[in-house]
Amino acid sequence: NAGVTQTPKFRILKIGQSMTLQCAQDMNHNYMYWYRQDPGMGLKLIYYSVGAGITDKGEVPNGYNVSRSTTEDFPLRLELAAPSQTSVYFCASSKGAGASGNTIYFGEGSWLTVV
Amino acid sequence: GQSLEQPSEVTAVEGAIVQINCTYQTSGFYGLSWYQQHDGGAPTFLSYNALDGLEETGRFSSFLSRSDSYGYLLLQELQMKDSASYFCAVFNQGGKLIFGQGTELSVKP
Numbered sequence: 001n002a003g004v005t006q007t008p009k010f011r012i013l014k015i016g017q018s019m020t021l022q023c024a025q026d027m028n029h030n031y032m033y034w035y036r037q038d039p040g041m042g043l044k045l046i047y048y049s050v051g052a053g054i055t056d057k058g059e060v061p062n063g064y065n066v067s068r069s070t071t072e073d074f075p076l077r078l079e080l081a082a083p084s085q086t087s088v089y090f091c092a093s094s095k096g097a098g099a100s101g102n103t104i105y106f107g108e109g110s111w112l113t114v115v
Numbered sequence: 116g117q118s119l120e121q122p123s124e125v126t127a128v129e130g131a132i133v134q135i136n137c138t139y140q141t142s143g144f145y146g147l148s149w150y151q152q153h154d155g156g157a158p159t160f161l162s163y164n165a166l167d168g169l170e171e172t173g174r175f176s177s178f179l180s181r182s183d184s185y186g187y188l189l190l191q192e193l194q195m196k197d198s199a200s201y202f203c204a205v206f207n208q209g210g211k212l213i214f215g216q217g218t219e220l221s222v223k224p
Binding site: 031033035041042043044045048050056058059090094096102103104105106107108109 | 145146148150156157158159160163165202204206209210211212213214215216217
């Protein structure tokens with residue numbers, strides 16, 4: 001079972017470069033999320049989506065963009081990378097938000113360094 | 116807005132019981148979740164409370180009081196492998212899931 005798959009696992013970017021973190025899930029989940037986690041800190045919600053064609057901002061959306069053209073895929077775009085975006089990025093998915101499917105499944109994470 | 120507060124760190128000995136508290140502020144509350152994260156790993160789901168009361172899953176239990184905007188995670192018969200970070204998280208009706216800053220649990224021999 002693949003679950004939630006993120007690529008790449010590691011990446012070094014130069015300041016001002018752009019890149020896309022890929023996320024795919026094979027569980028037919030409606031809800032998908034992108035979080036960032038700085039060392040020793042909690043997870044901060046960047047963007048989330050409750051279904052194909054629907055996205056919404058989380059706590060820290062500046063500097064990022066997302067799209068959700070299919071149920072399976074939820075890529076995260078970093079435009080004009082800055083050192084402050086150095087972090088570990090987690091993609092996650094769930095069937096729903098309440099008792100119908102509240103378990104969140106996480107990808108393994110993508111370690112991004114901006115130099 | 117939404118916010119969650121939990122202690123930054125807790126230390127306990129093997130075999131003991133530890134309780135990690137979480138208070139939250141949110142609109143449109145759906146439920147409180149708990150996640151475990153070991154160093155370098157992804158968070159993994161532990162429990163979910165939508166209604167007041169205690170939910171038990173093996174050595175772990177989670178409690179919720181909606182009127183007090185408060186919950187806790189109870190870990191019994193602590194083992195060394197329980198050393199990890201524990202996060203509470205709140206779902207709201209819009210599907211947004213917000214995490215607390217995490218509690219680092221250290222289990223000593």
